[in-house]
Amino acid sequence: MIKVDQEKCTTCGICVDICPVSAIEISEGVISIDRGSCTLCGVCVSVCPVNAISIKRKAKTEDTSGYKNVWVFTEVASGTLKPVVFELLGKGRELADKLDQKLCAVIIGSGADKFIDELGAYGAELIYMVDDPIYENYSTDAYTSAISQLITEFKPNIFLYGATHVGRDLAPSVASNLGLGLTADCTDLSIEEEDNLLLQTRPAFGGNVMADIICPNTRPQMATVRPNVMEPLAPDENREYEVIERKISIPSRSVRTKILETISGREEHEVGVEEGDCVISGGRGMGSADKFEVLDELAGLLSGVVGCSRPIVELGWIPKSRQVGQSGKTVSPRLYIACGISGAIQHQVGIRNSDIIIAINKDPKAPIFDIADFGVVGDLHQIIPRLIDRLKKR
Amino acid sequence: MNFIVCVKQVPDTTEVEVDRESGTIIREGVPSILNPFDEFALNEAIRVKEKTGGRITVLSMGPPQAQEALRKCLAIGADEAILLTDQAFAGSDTWATSFTLARAVEKLGKYDLIFCGQQATDGDTAQVGPELARQLNIPQMTYVESIEEIDDGSVICKKETDGGYQRVKSGLPALLAFISTPAFEPKIPSIMEVMGAKSKTLSQWGIDDLGDEDGDYGLDGSPTQVIRVYSPPQRGEGVIIEEPPEVAVDKLIEYLESEGII
Ligand SMILES: Cc1cc2nc3c(=O)[nH]c(=O)nc-3n(C[C@H](O)[C@H](O)[C@H](O)COP(=O)(O)OP(=O)(O)OC[C@H]3O[C@@H](n4cnc5c(N)ncnc54)[C@H](O)[C@@H]3O)c2cc1C
Ligand SMILES: Nc1ncnc2c1ncn2[C@@H]1O[C@H](COP(=O)(O)O)[C@@H](O)[C@H]1O
Numbered sequence: 001m002i003k004v005d006q007e008k009c010t011t012c013g014i015c016v017d018i019c020p021v022s023a024i025e026i027s028e029g030v031i032s033i034d035r036g037s038c039t040l041c042g043v044c045v046s047v048c049p050v051n052a053i054s055i056k057r058k059a060k061t062e063d064t065s066g067y068k069n070v071w072v073f074t075e076v077a078s079g080t081l082k083p084v085v086f087e088l089l090g091k092g093r094e095l096a097d098k099l100d101q102k103l104c105a106v107i108i109g110s111g112a113d114k115f116i117d118e119l120g121a122y123g124a125e126l127i128y129m130v131d132d133p134i135y136e137n138y139s140t141d142a143y144t145s146a147i148s149q150l151i152t153e154f155k156p157n158i159f160l161y162g163a164t165h166v167g168r169d170l171a172p173s174v175a176s177n178l179g180l181g182l183t184a185d186c187t188d189l190s191i192e193e194e195d196n197l198l199l200q201t202r203p204a205f206g207g208n209v210m211a212d213i214i215c216p217n218t219r220p221q222m223a224t225v226r227p228n229v230m231e232p233l234a235p236d237e238n239r240e241y242e243v244i245e246r247k248i249s250i251p252s253r254s255v256r257t258k259i260l261e262t263i264s265g266r267e268e269h270e271v272g273v274e275e276g277d278c279v280i281s282g283g284r285g286m287g288s289a290d291k292f293e294v295l296d297e298l299a300g301l302l303s304g305v306v307g308c309s310r311p312i313v314e315l316g317w318i319p320k321s322r323q324v325g326q327s328g329k330t331v332s333p334r335l336y337i338a339c340g341i342s343g344a345i346q347h348q349v350g351i352r353n354s355d356i357i358i359a360i361n362k363d364p365k366a367p368i369f370d371i372a373d374f375g376v377v378g379d380l381h382q383i384i385p386r387l388i389d390r391l392k393k394r
Numbered sequence: 395m396n397f398i399v400c401v402k403q404v405p406d407t408t409e410v411e412v413d414r415e416s417g418t419i420i421r422e423g424v425p426s427i428l429n430p431f432d433e434f435a436l437n438e439a440i441r442v443k444e445k446t447g448g449r450i451t452v453l454s455m456g457p458p459q460a461q462e463a464l465r466k467c468l469a470i471g472a473d474e475a476i477l478l479t480d481q482a483f484a485g486s487d488t489w490a491t492s493f494t495l496a497r498a499v500e501k502l503g504k505y506d507l508i509f510c511g512q513q514a515t516d517g518d519t520a521q522v523g524p525e526l527a528r529q530l531n532i533p534q535m536t537y538v539e540s541i542e543e544i545d546d547g548s549v550i551c552k553k554e555t556d557g558g559y560q561r562v563k564s565g566l567p568a569l570l571a572f573i574s575t576p577a578f579e580p581k582i583p584s585i586m587e588v589m590g591a592k593s594k595t596l597s598q599w600g601i602d603d604l605g606d607e608d609g610d611y612g613l614d615g616s617p618t619q620v621i622r623v624y625s626p627p628q629r630g631e632g633v634i635i636e637e638p639p640e641v642a643v644d645k646l647i648e649y650l651e652s653e654g655i656i
Contacts, residue, residue, distance in 0.1 A: 021457075035481055077556060140524070140534055165556045169536045172521040176492060176528035179610075181617030184488075184519035203626065204517055206407030212622040256533035256565055260550065263559040272556055278655075302655070313576040320539075320576055321554060326408065326515065327430065327574060335655055345408040352626070356653060358646070364636060374649050375634035382639040383646075390647055394656065 002038060004031050008052035015044035015053060067219035069126070070096040071156040073147070074107040074119060075166050081115055083275055084162030086122045086232035088225060091189055092160060093123045093233055095198070098191040101157060102126050108146050110136035113243075120241035123233045128154065129245045134252060138166050141255045144173040146248045151178060153246075156220040158198050160189075163224035164274075171224050181215035183223040187332065187353060189230075197221070206326065206349040227275045228332050229353070271305050273322050278304030278335040279354075281324055282312060283347075285340020285361060285380060289317040294384050295339065301391045307331065309341045325350035339380045343368025360384070395448035395544075397439045398502065399472065399509040400495060400526070401432040403456055403463035404516040428463045431511025433470075434574035437581065439509045440471040442541055449473045451502060455483055455494050461596060468591035469583035476502075480600035485613030488517075492525035494611055497604040499530060507549065508569040512537060523571035533564045536571040 009031050016024045016031070023038040024031060031052075045053045072088040074081060089103065096103040105124035107115055112131045119127055130146050147170070151159070161167035163185040175182035188201035192214070198221040200213045215221045273279055280299050282292055295306045307324040308317070324331055326346040332353035339360045341347060348371055351357060359372035360380045369375040376383060406427045439450050452467040454460050455478040464475035478498055486494060499505065508530075510523035520536070527534035535551050542561065543550040550563045554573060583591070601611060609615065635645055650656045 038484060082556075144528070165537055165554065168520050169524060169534070172488070172524035173528050173534065175489065175521070176525035179489070179617075181487065181489060182521060183618055184517075184521055205405070205410055206515060206518075207626065208407065208410045209623055210626045211620050212624075213618050213620050215618050218617040256568075257535060258563045259560050260563055261561040262555075263561070264557060310576065321558070323576070335653075349407065352629075356655075357629075357632075358649075364634070369632065369634050371629055372632045372634070373629065374646070375632055376642050376646060377634065377636035378639060378642050383642055386639055386643045387646060390643055391656065 003054050005052045008050045018047050064219045067155045067157040069102045069156050070158045071104045073161040074105050084227040087230035088160045089123045090232040091230040108135050121235040121237050127243045130248050134250050139255045140173050142250045147174050148177050159220040159222045161224045163226045167224045180218045183213045186223045186225045187229050207352040273307040274329045276305035278302045279307050279331050279333045280304045280337045281307040282339045283309035283341030284311045338368050342366045395446045395506040397450045397507050398505050399436045399439050399452045401454050402429045402514045403460040404429045407515050429511050429514045435509040435511050435572040468594045469587045475596045477598045482601040482611045487616035487618045488521040490610050490615040492522050495526050496529035506566045510571045512571045512573045527569035532567050534569045538570045538572050
């Protein structure tokens with residue numbers, strides 16, 4: 001229920017202007033909320049200067065007090081740990097210290113023990129390990145069961161997953177299985193001072209707004225976290241850790257999907273665009289497919305990965321998995337370089353969270369310059385080769 | 395075969411603008427569209443139905459105006475539409491949304507495949523599909539690009555992974571969440587199709603139709619709570635240079651150095 005305290009209300013009109021669904025009106029000097037269109041999003045509550053608007057929520061009775069520690073899901077891909085695992089451990093360390101709880105890694109796989117030293121070095125104090133051939137390849141069913149069982153037995157307070165293909169398949173399945181809240185694709189996490197809740201920050205509406213989300217009544221508090229935004233700790237082999245192994249056998253018939261074939265879209269261990277710390281994208285202004293070799297070379301010099309705008313995928317020059325933008329990947333690298341990309345809004349929404357955006361485009365009016373930190377107006381065929389020369393000489 | 399396609403009406407986020415002074419979203423005049431991923435999923439369902447025969451039901455939860463999106467689905471080729479709309483559903487997070495959709499799917503009865511978009515462009519969570527699959531206890535495949543084969547008992551899909559693609563097989567019923575292919579051109583329905591859609595059934599169901607009054611509907615049933623919404627920090631004004639290539643590259647190198655990148 002949403003309510004306006006008419007005594008407190010000064011009819012300043014801020015809520016009327018901010019309501020995303022235009023459900024609030026001032027008529028004859030009183031605020032009224034149209035229940036039919038109100039979505040109870042709570043934006044008005046947070047902006048009201050006199051706290052005149054309130055939303056009443058039903059309290060859950062579940063006892064959340066027994067839940068402790070910060071867990072990180074360990075994703076393995078082609079025989080190595082995904083970089084996002086180290087980032088989650090870095091952030092998880094900070095959260096665990098703040099709460100005075102333990103940082104734990106959960107590793108599920110076949111031959112999982114070969115990763116535990118590395119997990120320890122990156123800050124995990126406790127490692128929950130489930131090792132069985134059934135977990136050799138990721139499957140929603142087997143992994144959801146194993147994780148659900150671990151959660152039920154060990155009761156973690158916080159559980160973080162990378163917002164990767166696997167993380168975004170697994171986390172909602174677990175959340176739904178156990179009736180938990182889950183916040184998607186977070187770009188920041190912190191602990192609230194007052195009640196020690198996990199404050200989860202994420203972009204929405206194509207990056208046009210940010211939202212802070214909490215999950216007060218269910219445990220663990222779960223979030224998927226965007227790769228590349230958290231800082232890993234420097235690895236230290238002297239960090240001590242403990243391993244708890246659990247045997248969780250899943251009958252193979254309860255795994256209802258079967259991988260028939262794996263088609264590699266890129267070289268082994270090659271980094272995806274959403275994981276690159278430096279992303280260099282080319283658009284239609286590149287002119288032809290072979291010109292992308294220049295970008296590969298530049299990427300080599302800056303330890304970057306190559307991405308592209310949508311028309312490039314349509315032309316078949318680069319696989320779809322490297323498309324950046326609304327219908328492709330959202331990236332948040334330290335450095336994004338857009339070469340011959342006009343910067344249509346659909347492209348912009350995918351790059352807004354980059355630390356630095358550099359644009360090279362011969363059209364000074366290209367919209368990409370609106371969001372570029374450093375823009376070079378000029379012909380990329382002249383600029384990029386020279387840039388490569390200069391970088392090589394260093 | 396019976397296909398259910400879950401669709402959502404979303405504001406066209408590419409038209410959303412932020413008022414730089416107040417930091418609020420300007421929603422005025424922002425059109426509502428059918429979530430692009432859902433449109434792709436619906437087209438896949440139509441493509442499959444052409445081979446297998448059957449019936450496509452589109453299902454959406456949202457305010458009454460979401461009917462528009464459903465009408466569009468009917469014009470494109472869905473056979474029937476159901477809008478879940480009730481004051482009690484307002485404020486749903488992904489859990490409550492999937493809970494509500496699950497009740498509706500159960501009420502619909504027998505089905506072979508559920509199609510979802512990978513994500514809705516407003517919230518971008520990509521959670522409703524997998525959460526719905528688990529509520530219904532059916533297998534899921536996410537990041538699906540296309541259905542390669544389907545028969546009475548199973549489906550084979552091509553799905554994107556972090557490292558490339560996989561072909562994956564699943565028994566039926568199952569839930570598929572679709573990304574889209576670069577070649578996809580949304581179909582613009584003809585006048586005849588738009589007219590024809592008017593005679594198709596579009597029902598509205600409320601909480602009384604779904605039952606389970608104490609269920610996790612709406613805000614009360616949502617474990618996550620949005621406590622603050624604000625505009626992201628604006629990017630500072632950039633430097634734009636227009637110089638001969640040598641000079642431009644000098645300045646670019648200087649900039650990279652000053653930012654500590656090289
Ligand atoms: C529903 C929907 C979803 C979409 N999703 C995406 C998405 O995910 N990602 C995406 O990128 N797009 C997406 N788009 C498409 C988007 O609207 C644009 O069409 C696209 O981003 C344009 O790509 P571009 O900048 O490479 O090409 P263009 O717009 O053709 O721009 C090429 C640019 O290169 C410059 N140029 C040309 N030659 C040179 C030169 N020699 N040196 C320097 N500059 C040069 C030109 O000045 C121009 O600005 C989507 C569109 C829709 C409708
Ligand atoms: N309110 C809704 N009604 C019907 N389907 C929905 C709704 N919300 C989400 N979905 C489906 O779930 C997918 C993922 O949405 P989301 O988790 O919100 O990103 C969408 O593409 C739809 O197929």
